[in-house]
Amino acid sequence: MYMKWSRYFLPTSKEPPKDAEIISHKLMCRAGMIDKLSSGVYTYLPLGYKVLRKVEGIVREEMNRTGAVELLMPSLQPASLWKESKRLDEMGEEMIRFTDRHRRLMLFGPTHEEVITDIVRRYINSWKQLPITLYQIQTKFRDEMRPRFGIVRAREFLMKDAYSFDRDEKGLEVSYGKMKDAYKRIFARCGLDFSIQQADSGVIGGKFSEEFVAKGECPELEVGHIFKLGTKYSETMKAFFVDADGKEKPAVMGCYGIGVSRIVAAIIEGNYDKKGIIWPLSVAPFLVLVIPVNPEDTTIINTAEKIHSDLESNGIEVLLDDRDISAGMKFSDGDLIGIPLWVVIGKKFIEKGKVEMKIRKEDRFFEIEPENITQWISEYIKREGK
RNA sequence: CGGGGCGUGGCUCAGCCUGGUUUAGAGCGCCUGGUUCGGGACCAGGAGGUCGGUGGUUCAAAUCCACUCGCCCCGACCA
Structure with a gap:
């Protein structure tokens, strides 16, 4: 759901x-x-x-x-x-x-x-x-x-x-x-x-x-x-x-x-670091955390919701951080609860239509086109072994 | 179960020793309005505790004493 x-x-x-x-x-x-x-x-x-x-x-x-x-x-x-x-x-x-x-x-x-x-x-x-x-x-x-x-x-x-x-x-x-x-x-x-x-x-x-x-x-x-x-x-x-x-x-x-x-x-x-928990994929409460950086921007929030429902319909457990709080707080909470993968939708989406993926355990961001997310995640799961 | 420590707003704690200007404070969190919005923002306003409980000492107790309840740590114990 x-x-x-x-x-x-x-x-x-x-x-x-x-x-x-x-x-x-x-x-x-x-x-x-x-x-x-x-x-x-x-x-x-x-x-x-x-x-x-x-x-x-x-x-x-x-x-x-x-x-x-x-x-x-x-x-x-x-x-x-x-x-x-x-x-x-x-x-x-x-x-x-x-x-x-x-x-x-x-x-x-x-x-x-x-x-x-x-x-x-x-x-x-x-x-x-x-x-x-x-x-x-x-x-x-x-x-x-x-x-x-x-x-x-x-x-x-x-x-x-x-x-x-x-x-x-x-x-x-x-x-x-x-x-x-x-x-x-x-x-x-x-x-x-x-x-x-x-x-x-x-x-x-x-x-x-x-x-x-x-x-x-x-x-x-x-x-x-x-x-x-x-x-x-x-x-x-x-x-x-x-x-x-x-x-x-x-x-x-x-x-x-x-x-x-x-x-x-x-x-x-x-499985933890200074910022919080790092769940192995096999037991993670959610696999993906979707973060719209500015939830008042309708383009951003709509994109976030679309990504969320796309992933859900592919059987991937997703949590959407729709709270009206600062980006920093969302990142901190995201690190704390240790969701393995994040999708961050922010200014880069407005500027060039790209979102960012974060791999929690590597503490690393990279850009990706929104339409490629589902496929990338499926491959990641396969690669990492669930 | 033996030894030690602690209980003060939702959370973390200050005040207690040297009772009385404390109408009991702070930070975080929370509520309202505004400015913000990529790594725990800022300004202004606001709500919320009777100090674990009971009894005692005293003119006066969050502060002293006794008992009691709860929680934590060390030890012993532990599929």
Whole structure:
């Protein structure tokens, strides 16, 4: 749809809020992407939500490509399930709990091994149904002792969690390998520079885990963590299947998490300059920013609107900065929110019928005829790879 | 959870130590009019806070004391 800045909701600011420490947090606040409601609890404003959805889309595509199947589990869970897995006390205060009106202890899921194992034990009975990997993209709740760095360590955040079930260890190796490959593709597509490290499995348990750590100044990061769980949950929760030899065996599990909201921060940590964010094409909230320098000049504004609708009809997401403010402010805001390509319509259009393109990441302008814009952009996308 | 810090218009902050000319200020933002319009313009006018909350000390509290709530930082912890 036609998107004009004046009709959008994009509150940028010159100053970062006092409590922002790391660059991604500062920029997300200044670029009008997020708003803090409470410690570790954030609203994704339209621009931030758009980026979040882009990342989510990449994660979903790559999960589906491996043959994993998406479902959606509830955030609300009965504590009884966690008693069964013996993790109720282990997770402790980090789990947000409450007693419902029937005096039943409930909790907001910090992770979903229990729920998925419960589903699988009731529906998967035969080796013929294996292997299977199920995943969801969902809001998780963790009452962090100390929320930090904006959305990097939040108490409510978006996570993709996948769970694989195999007949045996060999199968787990295959499922695990597929996920690991998918993770590499996901982070690469998001423009993240990352490393893989062996890690402590913590409360999740299992015998082996690796974490994906995004490079940057931020001391956190970890953006993904994959585990070979083995039969920890399937045995304690009795998720058995009948194998080809007629014997009952526990499913061999793996689980695979990605902090979707954390990826957004990690992308910024690795893609910014003094002026603001520089979105990789793959996750940019808009691909093109159209700037009519003087919106009172009808020739300029008409041209801007025409370019805008031409691009839109070619399936390119465009934001038109139709605000009645100085050009300098538009440029500053444009740099801040990091839209990859700009089309600037100003005096050069009046003088010689040319507009200017700016490539954000190169911080470079060049002239172009208005009728060539769409083609140039299509080629640029192809060249840069989206 | 231990240690430290901070809460004053939408945002960033000054004032607090040495209570009383402060009808509580500034910058940014916002509104109106005008001049501007290629890198966060300028002039003039204007709106907006009772100083996180409660209680106390005092003739008098944004300023002192106590409690409380919220937020941030360091540490420990962290799929």
